[in-house]
Amino acid sequence: MNPQVFGGGWPVAERREERFEFETLISDLSSRFINRTPDEVDSEIEDALRLICELVGIDYAVLWQWSGTPLAVITPTHFYYAQEGFQPHEPLRQELFPWCRQQMLAGRMVVISSLEELPAEAAVDRENGRLLGIKSNLTIPLAVGGEPPVGALSLNTLLAERGWTDALVMRLQLVAQVFTNALARRRHDQNLQESEARLAAGAELAGLAFYEVDFAEKATYVDDRLRQLCGIPPERERGLDALEFWMEHLHPDDRERMLDERRELHDGRMERLSIEYRYLHPAQGEKWIQHLAGVTRRDASGRAVYTYGVLRDVTERKQVENEMRDLSRRLIRAQEDERALLARELHDDVTQRLAVLAIEVGRIELSTLGATQAEAMQAVREGLTRLSEDVHSLAYQLHPSVLEELGLAEALRAECERRLRQGWLDLSANIEPLTTVVGKDAALCLFRLAQEALNNVARHAGTCAASVTLREMDGGLLLAVRDDGIGFDPEHPRARMQLGLVGMRERVLLAHGTLDIESAPSRGTTIVAWVPAAGEAR
Structure with missing residues (x-):
């Protein structure tokens, strides 16, 4: 250009x-x-x-x-x-x-x-x-x-x-x-990796943000760094008070998950604990903490008697990750807004002008006396009609209005029927009626994912047979796109597929969902996505 x-x-x-x-x-x-x-x-x-x-x-x-x-x-x-x-x-x-x-x-x-x-x-x-x-x-x-x-x-x-x-x-x-x-x-x-190495050394020497708990003696030891990190007041350091203070200030949304893993460590079902969770500091507010813990002594039944652990504040890293996700979310929404604008301009302007041209050419065709000129005008009119249909199809791909008007299930049915009419794919659709209200972000995420998956089938799978499945599951929506094509190694996708797969993962992540890609050379490909039905992109 x-x-x-x-x-x-x-x-x-x-x-x-x-x-x-x-x-x-x-x-x-x-x-x-x-x-x-x-x-x-x-x-x-x-x-x-x-x-x-x-x-x-x-x-x-x-x-x-x-x-x-x-x-x-x-x-x-x-x-x-x-x-x-x-x-x-x-x-x-x-x-x-x-x-x-x-x-x-x-x-x-x-x-x-x-x-x-x-x-x-x-x-x-x-x-x-x-x-x-x-x-x-x-x-x-x-x-x-x-x-x-x-x-x-x-x-x-x-x-x-x-x-x-x-x-x-x-x-x-x-x-x-x-x-x-x-x-x-x-x-x-990089700073975190270097700090984690220093943190491991400090933990071994009982130096940095370190604690020990002796359940037999009902005693807890915390160093100065951990005392500051968790905001433990001096009056809460006797016996197991420091441990109870830490439990009281776990974030409500992370408490159960943290305590479940802690129980597995204490019961002997886990050798080492490594987890990140949110903690509500009494003066500094919400923090993200990385927590590593182990057991040095167990009783005859395998129950933990003496435990130790190292804590680190990873709030800054989490903030950067959230900024990256927020940037991705804003860019995806900007892209969708741009697509909607282009689709409206194509549908409301370009297709209407093409239709007017086709009508004018049709009038000339009828008023032309010579057979040769009439045939030429007929060819031009038919070409304009096909071009108008192509522009309408492009506008639909950019922003399918049926998704907003009739919902995800009907939009997916329409997409499958459109591709069947094109003759490139032999599609079977198993789309169940949806009984729950589907959020805008969840619907758009699954629709775009289905489009990209079907594009990959047409471009890379080496087969014409594919299926699309949509159903409700576990308070969300499950979408599966399968083909019986040549497959690929998900760990090393072809260069042209890589960006599309990355885009799929990012859309599903922003919609709080999960994405699984099952494939192997000569064994076809299955892409399965689940998103909460009413969840909005974060």
């Missing part, structure tokens, strides 16, 4: 298509970083940077990261070059762009269509930009909330100057936010 006119200058239909493609890509990219280990984040960022630059038309992109305390050094860590010749011969250093560095520290974007737009105090940046061949630049600071920045994303053109429309800048800021959350989470996870 031509980068000079992305987001402006295209015909209306093409702008809609590009906008939809961009929103879809952002939604997919945000899902990539869910449940990634710190070691996997770098390769995902490199690939995501390439996809975005290829879509928008960026010649040269650099992701910089801050290091040191205070923020002393900003180092380029990820690159994208549209051509090998664009790669600079000398390594990039922060001294080359002192003015831009100050803008990033201050949390300000740099948006220039030409190096001549740089202020006088950016003379060093301007000269080094010329040496690198930069024509235009957009640099976005990477920061989470009010925290210090984690880095910067620099997007450049080298072949020609370009303008940066407000719409494009806003979309690229979303991309920067995805990278920011991924980098911030990686840092938190």
Whole structure:
């Protein structure tokens, strides 16, 4: 695509298509970083940077990261070059762009269509930009909330100057936010891994957030760190009072789960306890705690007599995870809103205009005396009719109105019938009537999941036979899509399938549900999803 006119200058239909493609890509990219280990984040960022630059038309992109305390050094860590010749011969250093560095520290974007737009105090940046061949630049600071920045994303053109429309800048800021959350989470996870190693050593030495409970003597020992972490007052440290105080302040939604696992440890059904739960600190409010525990002595019946444990506050990590989920939820909803807008525009505008054209061509056909001209007009009219039907079908795929009007069951039946009419799949549908009220998010989640699963059957399964099942189960809805095709290894899906499967998992997770994928080479594939019927996306 031509980068000079992305987001402006295209015909209306093409702008809609590009906008939809961009929103879809952002939604997919945000899902990539869910449940990634710190070691996997770098390769995902490199690939995501390439996809975005290829879509928008960026010649040269650099992701910089801050290091040191205070923020002393900003180092380029990820690159994208549209051509090998664009790669600079000398390594990039922060001294080359002192003015831009100050803008990033201050949390300000740099948006220039030409190096001549740089202020006088950016003379060093301007000269080094010329040496690198930069024509235009957009640099976005990477920061989470009010925290210090984690880095910067620099997007450049080298072949020609370009303008940066407000719409494009806003979309690229979303991309920067995805990278920011991924980098911030990686840092938190790396810090947590290092801290867990220190925590294990401290536990062995009875040093860090440590406790011991002697049930025979009815005595509890807690160290200073645990006393502060749980907010245990001095008057509650006698006997088993500290243990009872901790139980009293477990979050009501997590108490039963925590105490069940504790009973399994004490009864000997579990060798080691490892769990995360919420705790209501009397002064500091809700905290997330990681709890590791074991038993050093049991009685003749196997019941725990002497136990120990180590606690750690993981509230910050949980907050980052929740921010990532919230970003994914907002992006998915933005994508659905964009689809609904495009569907309305196609249905209410484009199809109506095609219908008018078909009527006009029909009139010309009737008024044409020559047989040859009449046949030509008939062919044009039939082509317009087919095109109108195709546009109507596309609008339905983008946003099926039947889902809102008649509900999930009827929408799935209509989707199966539509695909049967297309002749690509031999579908059997077992869709039971639903007796419970289905929430909007739950219905949309299962409908999109069914669409993606059937798309995968058509594209990858190597079979025409598939089935769709929907029924109520355990206070929720169970959806199953099966085929008898070539199958695959769920641990190593084909590249073209991977994004779709990640999107499925993210949608189901946001709807508080579960997703199971059962497949093996030459044994077909079954995708089973369960979501609570009335649950709204978190």
